[in-house]
Amino acid sequence: MRRYLEFATAAAMAVGLTVSAASASEWPNRPVTLIVAAGAGGGTDATARWLAADLEKKFGKPFNVVNRADGGGIAGITELSNATPDGYTVGILFNYAPYRFLGMGNLTSDSYTPIAQYNFDYSAIHVKADSPFKSLADVIEKLKADPQSVAIGCGATCPSSWSSALSKVLIDNGIDIKVLRWVPSAGAAAGLQELVAGGVDVLTASVPEAASMLDAGEVRSLAVLAPERLAAFPDVAAAGEQVKDAAPGGVFRALAGPPGLPVEIVDKLEAAVEEIYNSESFQKSMGDRGFGLQYRDREGLLGWMKTHEQDTETVLRAAGAVQ
Structure with a gap:
């Protein structure tokens, strides 16, 4: 049996x-x-x-x-x-x-x-069209002076794929990212809406995801965390043009x-x-x-x-x- x-x-x-x-x-x-x-x-x-x-x-x-x-x-x-x-x-x-x-x-x-x-896709740093920030270097300078003064949207959960790339740049520039104001969202599209509404001061996401709002003049891309400017977005500076330590990163x-x-x-x-x-x-x-x-x-x-x-x-x- x-x-x-x-x-x-x-x-x-x-x-x-x-x-x-x-x-x-x-x-x-x-x-x-x-x-x-x-x-x-x-x-x-x-x-x-x-x-x-x-x-x-x-x-x-x-x-x-x-x-x-x-x-x-x-x-x-x-x-x-x-x-x-x-x-x-x-x-x-x-x-x-x-x-x-x-x-x-x-x-x-x-x-x-x-x-x-x-x-x-490489991560990028975006701001509202009327933001006083003109470059990634401006953001870093402000964070060094007052880490709590800038609300940073992660473009997803925090830390996300987009914000992790920025985190590396901030760490390399001597900023303690543990004390910063990170703000989560339900994705890049939702994060961009929050940026335009004034809920955050800076948002991490790719440049293509922000393209329609760039064209509409609602947002500006300060820099892309790529080795060089993107062919499709030649007006967006590579981060290395603005700050000394800017390792590429993205999704x-x-x-x-x-x-x-x-x-x-x-x-x-x-x-x-x-x-x-x-x-x-x-x-x-x-x-x-x-x-x-x-x-x-x-x-x-x-x-x-x-x-x-x-x-x-x-x-x-x-x-x-x-x-």
Whole structure:
């Protein structure tokens, strides 16, 4: 009887594996949910919708974007990590490491299945159009004189991917970031609205995300934390033009799935993202809006994720957030 049960169990497992393999080979045969852990109107949402539209054309099934911006994005990337690994829930992953160090969830590279990176944008510092600040150097000077005098919007939770890049610059310029006034928001789009309304004095986000408000004359971009000026925004100074210590920093965006996503599905999605990334239409959509193009396959993305975690810990230790 015992041998029979062992045989039956093994047979059942074999059938389950066969069904799983068959399901993966037939994927997708129904709509796919694409989780975006950011609000509508920001860069993560915009680039995700372009990618989703092209994935739908590629596979012939809807890729439905679902925004989950609660908690500065923690709700969405946690939902992605906990999803069933059947290929019908994937999502856009971005700088996730701060959440773990802030005690908001134990999210690491093991929490996801990397698929492919398609974007990297440098952080920038924005102010309201009538702000007295004319440069990043002005902001640093003011913070040195009175650390509590400037409300700094993080463009998400604090510290966020955007504000962490600024934090590194402030630390390198001798400012104790633990005593500054950091203000969270539900994403870059919400943060920009708060900036225009006067709720914060300075906001960290990418330049493309602020483009419409720049064009409308509602905000000004003081500097971008890039090695040089962005081709799409040549009037925005690189931070190194204004301050001595201004290390580049910003946000990556990539397609990822929950842990355990079958390799057959990862193969299909990785190949699709690479094809879409190299297409003239996707390159034009990204370029016209000024979004940075950067591709990494699954292995390259995994390596970058580990680097991102190490760099984030270094910054947050300096901020006193990690003991």
